[in-house]
Amino acid sequence: MEMIELKPETMIGKGLHRECYVHPDNPNRCIKVVVLRGEEETRREQAYYKFLQKRQITWEMLPQFYGVESTSMGPGAVFDLIRDADGEVGKTFEYYFESAELTEKNLIGLLTSLQALKTYLFSQNIITMSIKPKNIIYQRQDERSGVAVIIDNIGNSDAIPLASHCRTFGKIKMTRKWNKFIALLQKDYSENSLLQTQLVNKLLD
Ligand SMILES: Nc1ncnc2c1ncn2[C@@H]1O[C@H](COP(=O)(O)OP(=O)(O)OP(=O)(O)O)[C@@H](O)[C@H]1O
Ligand SMILES: [Mg+2]
Incomplete structure (x- = not known):
């Protein structure tokens, strides 16, 4: 080739x-x-x-x-390559959350898609390393909807990767990773007040 x-x-x-x-x-x-x-x-x-x-x-x-x-x-x-509905290359959650305006404009879609990503990872038992907003693309559909796509840092570095092979262990590991991700959003975007109130309401279950 x-x-x-x-x-x-x-x-x-x-x-x-x-x-x-x-x-x-x-x-x-x-x-x-x-x-x-x-x-x-x-x-x-x-x-x-x-x-x-x-x-x-x-x-x-x-x-x-x-x-x-x-x-x-x-x-x-x-x-x-993840593209938005309008054909533009998708932007990361970091990009959206750094802007109060973009967060507000796309709030429902951003949060709904993250909740769906959590459900997806758990139901397929997909294991990740640390989950970070710069490694998730918000594939924007329109003002109210989109898909959260994880583009980096998947896999398991454990010497004996039990979590990859056993759903029970996978769930324990991914609960910890997801909670760390939410904590990271609270720390890194503390000034994004709309995001913070919505995180508490919608994503902390
Ligand atoms: N599948 C994809 N679709 C659209 N854009 C992407 C895709 N994969 C990566 N990108 C863009 O390229 C950037 C760098 O890619 P990636 O995160 O894989 O690199 P990296 O060096 O492994 O990152 P890190 O700093 O997290 O280790 C991403 O932040 C994103 O903006
Ligand atoms: Mg990356």
Whole structure:
């Protein structure tokens, strides 16, 4: 197979370890390349994806993984690229919660989709590392609705990954991760008063 040339202007986001580009052959897929010490996380992510693929989960709130292609920046992992209903690349919950205005405009959809994400993760027994707002995309449908899609940091780093194989342990682990996520939202967006009151009302059960 031919090597994929990644152009700087097609970059859609960057984290601490990876850069994410639009796939030049398919606008609905993205390619992630490691730019700083992310090999171990990438290996764990791909192993966990293989495990989920075998289990035949539904992919409503998780991008599918399509394997690795060689690129001008090294090996690139190919995933669904999450786009809003209007075709724009989806923005993270961090982006929405940093703005009181965007939170207010999209409040119902943001909170309803997070509640649905929690239900999804628990019902499919999907295990994550820390859950962070920068790693969840709000796939905006319209003013009142959207889907929360988790794009990074799934998997289990335990030496003996009981939670991955046993729902009871999975539920215990994910309850802890979810509660930490809510606590993080309370700490990092303490100035977003609308978010804070709604968190207490809707997401603290
Ligand atoms: N499937 C996707 N669809 C749309 N945008 C995405 C997708 N995956 C990643 N992005 C964008 O690219 C950014 C970086 O991707 P990602 O979070 O996977 O990198 P990372 O370096 O592993 O992050 P971290 O700093 O959390 O370790 C995301 O914050 C998001 O803005
Ligand atoms: Mg990330």
